Amino acid sequence: MNQSPTAGQPSPIHPGLCARCVHARQVRSDRGSVFWRCALADRDPAFPRYPRLPVVDCRGFAPAPGGEPQPR
Secondary structure, three states: OOOOOOOOOOOOOOOHHHHOOOEEEEEEOOOOOOOEEEEEHHHHOOOOOOOOEEOOOOOOOEEHHHHOOOEE
């Protein structure tokens, strides 16, 4: 049986590199779902807007200061 996370809880799937990338943004829906959005997709169509998780290899990866993505 699948369990969905409740609002305020971390995503059950670790996002991989996105968790530490300066280009990654966590997006929460009104229903409490968590998505990881790649800002590089805005200017380069080679990057998926919402990549499949976990991301284990990405040519656009750039470490975020402090190792945390910017919330949105």
